[in-house]
Amino acid sequence: MLCEECRKNIATVVITVLTGNESTTRHLCQECVEKMETSFAKGDMPTFLSSLLSILSKEPREAVVRCDACGLSYEEFQSTGKLGCAHCYSAFCDQLKPLLLRVHGRSQHAGRMPANHREERALAECLQALKTRMEQAVLLENFEEAASIRDEIRALVDKQNAEVNPK
Secondary structure, eight states: OBOTTTSSSBOOEEEEEEETTEEEEEEEOHHHHHHHHHHHHTTOHHHHHHHHHHHHOOSOOOOOOBOTTTOOBHHHHHHHOOOSSTTHHHHTHHHHHHHHHHHHSOSSOOOOOOHHHHHHHHHHHHHHHHHHHHHHHHHTTOHHHHHHHHHHHHHHHHHHHHHHSOO
């Protein structure tokens, strides 16, 4: 009999869980049992609990999720660690988000960006901060400071325009 968790190896361990008057039996391979023990020993409770819940689940494993574009299944991704195409991110969205959160701490890319984009972004943030300061100065009726900040904003915008449209 194949392992009910990975469906690859021969099941050598039988786990029976008694819940009230009902019992659930799962057949697992030694490798899957060791993964559970390791995740528990390392304190990786989310992985351990998901393994435990899969054992307690009475329902058969859900249908295989496949990418519509390349045909890769999520199980194949798990075994290789590589997605087949860009559409796989959409196809496996529900499975990838928790994985990315666990591995990277976030589910959206926050890596490097081109230097010129960083400069544009820094300038935009600076302009926004200056506009906020100017609005605060106007609210406090400090019009001299507001005019000074307005001039500073104009100088930055003129500098930005000169770099974008050199004469």
